[in-house]
Amino acid sequence: QCPWGAPNTTSISCSLADVMSEQLAKELQLEEENAAFPEVVAVAEGPFITGENIDTSSDLMLAQMLQMEFDREYDAQLRREEKKINGDSKVSISFENYRKVHPYDSDSSEDEVDWQDTRHDPYRADKPTTTPRKGFIGKGKDITTKHDEVVCGRKNTARMENFAPEFQVGDGIGMDLKLSNQVFNALKQHAYSEERRSARLHEKKEHSTAEKAVDPKTRLLLYKMVNAGMLETITGCISTGKESVVFHAYGGKSATEDKVIPPECAIKVFKTTLNEFKNRDKYIKDDYRFKDRFSKLNPRKIIRMWAEKEMHNLTRMQNAGIPCPQVVILKKHVLVMSFIGQDQVPAPKLKDVTLSSEDMKKAYYQILNMMQQLYKECNLVHADLSEYNMLWHDGKVWLIDVSQSVEPTHPHGLEFLFRDCRNVSQFFQKAGVAEALNERELFNAVSGFKITADNEVDFQAEIEALEKMNEDHVQNHGKKLAMFSGDGDPPIYDE
Ligand code: ADP
Ligand code: MN
Numbered sequence: 001q002c003p004w005g006a007p008n009t010t011s012i013s014c015s016l017a018d019v020m021s022e023q024l025a026k027e028l029q030l031e032e033e034n035a036a037f038p039e040v041v042a043v044a045e046g047p048f049i050t051g052e053n054i055d056t057s058s059d060l061m062l063a064q065m066l067q068m069e070f071d072r073e074y075d076a077q078l079r080r081e082e083k084k085i086n087g088d089s090k091v092s093i094s095f096e097n098y099r100k101v102h103p104y105d106s107d108s109s110e111d112e113v114d115w116q117d118t119r120h121d122p123y124r125a126d127k128p129t130t131t132p133r134k135g136f137i138g139k140g141k142d143i144t145t146k147h148d149e150v151v152c153g154r155k156n157t158a159r160m161e162n163f164a165p166e167f168q169v170g171d172g173i174g175m176d177l178k179l180s181n182q183v184f185n186a187l188k189q190h191a192y193s194e195e196r197r198s199a200r201l202h203e204k205k206e207h208s209t210a211e212k213a214v215d216p217k218t219r220l221l222l223y224k225m226v227n228a229g230m231l232e233t234i235t236g237c238i239s240t241g242k243e244s245v246v247f248h249a250y251g252g253k254s255a256t257e258d259k260v261i262p263p264e265c266a267i268k269v270f271k272t273t274l275n276e277f278k279n280r281d282k283y284i285k286d287d288y289r290f291k292d293r294f295s296k297l298n299p300r301k302i303i304r305m306w307a308e309k310e311m312h313n314l315t316r317m318q319n320a321g322i323p324c325p326q327v328v329i330l331k332k333h334v335l336v337m338s339f340i341g342q343d344q345v346p347a348p349k350l351k352d353v354t355l356s357s358e359d360m361k362k363a364y365y366q367i368l369n370m371m372q373q374l375y376k377e378c379n380l381v382h383a384d385l386s387e388y389n390m391l392w393h394d395g396k397v398w399l400i401d402v403s404q405s406v407e408p409t410h411p412h413g414l415e416f417l418f419r420d421c422r423n424v425s426q427f428f429q430k431a432g433v434a435e436a437l438n439e440r441e442l443f444n445a446v447s448g449f450k451i452t453a454d455n456e457v458d459f460q461a462e463i464e465a466l467e468k469m470n471e472d473h474v475q476n477h478g479k480k481l482a483m484f485s486g487d488g489d490p491p492i493y494d495e
Contacts, residue, residue, distance in 0.1 A: 023098050026074075068194070075099050091237050153178025160184075163191040214245065218269055221334050222247075229253050230261060230329065231336070238266065238346050243306070243403075245269045248344050249336075251328070261328055264339035266346075270307045270403070300333075307335045310403035316378040322370050323398040340391050340398050347393035350427070355392070357432060363397050364428045364436055370399060371420070371446045380405045381413050385420035387427045408447070409470055409480045414463045418443050449483070 078095050086092040156179040160169040169187075179187070214222070225231045232250035239246040246268050251261035307330055314337065317324045325337035341347040355363060367390065374380050382389075382405050389401040406413050421442040428436035437445060440459050444450055449466065453459040470481045 068190070072197070090239055090241075092240070149180075150178055153180060156181065156184035160187065160191075163188070163195075214269055218334065221331055222267070222269075225329075225331070225336070226252075228255065230255070231265065231267075234267065235344055243271055245271065248339060248346070262326065262338035264341070264344070265328055265336050266325060266339045268307070268310070268335045268337065270303050270333040270335070303333045306403045307333045309405070310335055310401075313378075313380060313402040313405045316380060317374065317399065317402065320373050320377040322373055322378070323393075323396055324402070325398070325400060340393050340400065347391035347398065349388055350390040350392055350397065351387035353392040355431075359395075360428070360431050361433050361435065363392070364433045366397050367424060367428075368437075368442070368445065370397070371424070371442075374399075374405075375408060375417070375446050376448075379407050381408055381410070381417040382420050383413075383416035386423040409474075409484045411467055411471055414447070414467050415460075417447060418460065418463055421446065 078098055082093070082095045154176065157177045160179075163169060222231075222234055226234065229252045232252040234247050234249040236248060237245060238248050246266055249265045249267055251263050251265045254261050311327050311330045314324055314327050318326055325340055328336040328338065330336070339346070350363065371382075371385070374382060380402075382399065382402060384401055384404050385399075389399065391398040391400060406416060408414065408417065410416070418439065422439040425436060425439040425442050429438075440451065440453070440456075443459075443463075451459055451462045453462055470484060473479070473481050
């Protein structure tokens with residue numbers, strides 16, 4: 001709610017250019033104002049230095065507080081504009097850099113020492129004496145109570161030390177600054193709200209991989225790739241997900257002759273903020289390929305392992321001829337692969353594309369085939385297969401996002417497969433593909449198992465029994481059950 005009342009203008013232009021020029025205008029205005037009203041003209045000049053200047057300095061503080069209030073409103077407005085521009089778009093631009101920063105910086109206060117009261121040694125920590133219980137000290141007409149203006153003022157100044165360390169209070173004590181209760185209370189309130197604000201800002205900075213795209217270390221990694229000529233340019237962000245940020249880049253030249261870098265690349269940066277990865281532990285923790293390493297690794301390395309896993313899985317798929325991005329290079333938590341799409345426009349997800357019923361049917365059989373290949377030839381279960389992770393490009397379906405993929409013998413591998421089957425089955429049944437198998441039939445078709453249960457609960461129970469059997473077998477014999485590694489060929493379904 002705007003405190004100045006509802007604005008009349010209904011539509012505010014929100015093209016990037018307009019906003020930018022408005023920014024510029026505001027900044028220019030500020031600059032002009034600063035030039036017209038230099039901050040400390042009066043204080044720096046000799047004749048003006050009288051006792052009254054203390055009040056002036058309080059005014060200055062108040063003015064700064066007011067300024068901060070303005071800045072806060074300005075930032076809020078900026079946030080609104082940012083939100084309006086970005087809407088619900090997955091790809092967002094950030095105005096972070098246009099935020100007003102904390103205007104308190106000490107550089108202008110250095111020359112204000114002039115008005116200090118020289119009766120006191122400014123270099124001696126002159127903490128005010130405490131008032132005893134009875135509420136006054138001294139005798140006769142020299143008695144001072146805690147209400148004494150000077151004592152109280154000094155005390156207030158000393159209490160400023162309790163403000164947050166980032167809150168710059170200056171050398172008020174050394175200067176024998178006497179703050180009135182009113183000013184002190186205002187400052188105190190302000191210090192607290194600033195503390196909260198800076199905590200919020202800080203938190204945002206720490207956790208805004210999505211907004212600011214990447215942290216400095218990642219940016220350096222990306223710079224290096226461009227510098228090495230491997231990438232021509234990084235054009236922008238395609239997607240910011242929970243666990244990764246994906247960029248588009250034009251490929252450059254490879255250092256080695258034998259390797260060709262695709263003309264367009266996708267750069268998947270696995271997020272180094274760990275929160276989202278915590279609940280993915282189960283995928284990697286139980287994957288025997290990573291078992292020995294998991295326990296010893298720090299979180300940063302675990303993130304790298306996701307990238308590594310995606311690379312290995314993509315390579316397996318590539319070798320089996322499954323349409324998927326081709327790995328270009330892996331550096332730490334950054335995976336460069338070929339771009340599925342053209343001219344910076346990524347191929348649409350299956351959920352977003354409108355296909356003719358013929359294409360839809362074609363897509364279905366292709367996916368059925370790919371799932372079988374993935375299981376049999378790559379020894380993998382996608383584990384996050386859905387219309388969100390399949391792209392439609394060049395008249396066929398491409399599989400992406402395989403960092404969480406596991407081998408079928410993973411303790412939960414078959415459950416993941418069943419979930420994949422359910423997603424695929426439901427999607428194509430809704431899309432009107434009459435031939436689409438139901439999730440149980442699809443599971444059998446992909447895995448080669450012949451589970452006969454005709455309802456979901458029993459089916460799932462049998463799946464879990466199979467997983468348990470395999471686990472026990474591994475425990476006792478140190479190897480997997482034969483049926484997991486593809487005797488009993490699954491029937492190949494085709495059009
Ligand atoms: P997430 O774990 O964030 O879902 P994905 O690997 O699914 O990560 O990538 C997120 C999005 O980025 C995808 O939905 C897709 O739109 C885009 N994307 C990812 N890889 C590529 C690629 N190789 N080519 C084109 N677009 C891609
Ligand atoms: Mn995805």
